Amino acid sequence: DAKTTQPNSMESNEEEPVHLPCNHSTISGTDYIHWYRQLPSQGPEYVIHGLTSNVNNRMASLAIAEDRKSSTLILHRATLRDAAVYYCILAGGYQKVTFGTGTKLQVIP
């Protein structure tokens, strides 16, 4: 299975941008990069996904390295509600999806 590596935890000040990194050096050409986040006491929720090009949606932006071996989830202005565990996962074809332990983001008021 393709694996991802993320820092265990990160901190950000409120209303500042946050860049959450993810390494996936064994990514295959057909793997999409997905990000989910899990708020306290909730199931994970979808954030964004992409293949090669950078992607934007109302929640975040996804920057994908040219060699696709790493990506960065960008929260443009962190709020207290963004405090969560963020998971970077790879999905391609009909395969089991491995979440890993994610990055716990703490937002400081």
Added chain:
Amino acid sequence: KAGVTQTPRYLIKTRGQQVTLSCSPISGHRSVSWYQQTPGQGLQFLFEYFSETQRNKGNFPGRFSGRQFSNSRSEMNVSTLELGDSALYLCASSLESTGDTLELFFGEGSRLTVL
């Protein structure tokens, strides 16, 4: 549109018993996957069903099993419960499970405590 519904939300069992958890996916979703979440191991994939067929299975012992019905509802069963099975069991549904279409919608989970 109703979300993913998991029942029961909480349950307590004793070692050696068995448990059945239920998951009703979002209407129209044909893929249902199950995850175990514990503080030490994070989210671990159990299995995924699509149109009543198990397509993928994680690295769990045979005590963990599941099935999917024709209406896409799914159940998972754990037999001969062990203390280490105490966890939050999450169900997720999606239209499909390929790379571009994989948008998982999770339920709130069933929290199992084994005494």
